[in-house]
Amino acid sequence: MTLCESGGMADALVSKSSKGDLVGVQVPPLAPTQLFKESLLALFLVYSDRGGIWMNWGFIQHLEQIDKLLNRLNALEIERDYPITWERVHVISCAQLGRLLARERGVDIELAALACSLHDIGRWYTGRQANHALHGEEPVREFLKTMPLSEEQKEEILQAVIHHSEKEKVGTPLGEVVKDADILDCYLHGDEITKPFHLARLEKLIK
Numbered sequence: 001m002t003l004c005e006s007g008g009m010a011d012a013l014v015s016k017s018s019k020g021d022l023v024g025v026q027v028p029p030l031a032p033t034q035l036f037k038e039s040l041l042a043l044f045l046v047y048s049d050r051g052g053i054w055m056n057w058g059f060i061q062h063l064e065q066i067d068k069l070l071n072r073l074n075a076l077e078i079e080r081d082y083p084i085t086w087e088r089v090h091v092i093s094c095a096q097l098g099r100l101l102a103r104e105r106g107v108d109i110e111l112a113a114l115a116c117s118l119h120d121i122g123r124w125y126t127g128r129q130a131n132h133a134l135h136g137e138e139p140v141r142e143f144l145k146t147m148p149l150s151e152e153q154k155e156e157i158l159q160a161v162i163h164h165s166e167k168e169k170v171g172t173p174l175g176e177v178v179k180d181a182d183i184l185d186c187y188l189h190g191d192e193i194t195k196p197f198h199l200a201r202l203e204k205l206i207k
């Protein structure tokens with residue numbers, strides 16, 4: 001078996017058998033954008049300051065609560081525009097993107113992660129995309145009741161959730177993190193971004 005540079009596939013390593021048959025292609029990872037390189041370094045430094053290995057167990061417990069809620073809602077057997085599996089994935093990856101954006105913009109990182117993880121809660125209940133941001137008001141109020149946050153922080157998260165579909169408007173710094181993390185996460189998972197205001201946000205994020 002040989003490894004050689006592919007003429008047709010730039011930067012890919014192509015594995016061939018002794019007979020010359022193609023047996024595999026190894027594609028090098030994409031280079032991270034400057035935003036990601038800088039943000040990951042910044043997060044590493046923050047965590048290093050806290051004594052090296054540091055885990056946010058509060059957030060992990062919060063995810064456990066979400067997991068239980070999603071299990072309960074999945075049992076409702078209502079029609080859904082998106083499968084519950086996507087909701088689970090989006091909760092976590094949107095929270096992580098929210099952390100990166102929040103760090104970049106001087107927004108509270110953990111508040112951003114919480115808001116991002118909960119932003120589609122309205123859709124979890126109704127199964128439907130239509131007006132899901134507004135349908136999140138009561139569920140998110142209920143969810144936050146027992147969270148160790150001030151009333152102001154809960155209100156900030158609530159506002160970010162119920163306004164997150166207003167991508168054409170500029171909202172609070174926390175709200176903007178949620179909107180941008182939402183668009184970026186959907187894009188990174190292969191969703192086709194077509195609405196003009198969504199595209200405008202995406203272009204700013206990945207330029």
Ligand SMILES: [Fe+2]
Binds near residue numbers: 090119120182
């Ligand atoms: Fe979303």
